[in-house]
Amino acid sequence: MSILNEEDSKRYLEFFGKNFEISKTMEEMSELIQALCKYQINQGNADNIIEEIADVLLMISQLSYIFGNDLVKEKIKVKLARLEERIHNEKIRSQRYRESKFYQIEDVIESLTSSSEYHKKVIMYEDIETLREKIKTILGE
Numbered sequence: 829m830s831i832l833n834e835e836d837s838k839r840y841l842e843f844f845g846k847n848f849e850i851s852k853t854m855e856e857m858s859e860l861i862q863a864l865c866k867y868q869i870n871q872g873n874a875d876n877i878i879e880e881i882a883d884v885l886l887m888i889s890q891l892s893y894i895f896g897n898d899l900v901k902e903k904i905k906v907k908l909a910r911l912e913e914r915i916h917n918e919k920i921r922s923q924r925y926r927e928s929k930f931y932q933i934e935d936v937i938e939s940l941t942s943s944s945e946y947h948k949k950v951i952m953y954e955d956i957e958t959l960r961e962k963i964k965t966i967l968g969e
């Protein structure tokens with residue numbers, strides 16, 4: 829986290845001390861949580877959230893300095909890679925789901941339209957209702 833440069837982080841840490849900065853971080857995070865809770869029930873405003881985000885980012889930057897910026901950066905890389913992998917897998921999963929539903933619906937249409945020469949030309953009202961019900965079943969509605 830590079831909101832603060834190392835020189836400033838070092839100076840603040842020497843002035844306030846590790847324990848105070850940890851406590852201050854918890855305090856600022858709880859203020860952000862409160863601001864977000866109020867916002868969700870329409871009793872807060874964006875300005876308050878922005879202020880608390882700034883407080884939290886500054887304190888998180890200090891914590892990162894205290895516990896090791898390089899270690900935090902390494903963890904961020906790992907977590908971002910994992911996030912990208914999840915997004916990729918979810919895209920594949922939903923694509924396969926859509927394809928499987930598509931093929932099931934195609935099968936229903938095929939079974940209705942190929943049952944007789946007549947159905948190849950006109951799908952009767954009852955068949956459309958049957959089709960609608962089967963599609964609902966396939967889609968899980």
Ligand SMILES: [Mg+2]
Pocket residue numbers: 856859879880883
């Ligand atoms: Mg605050």
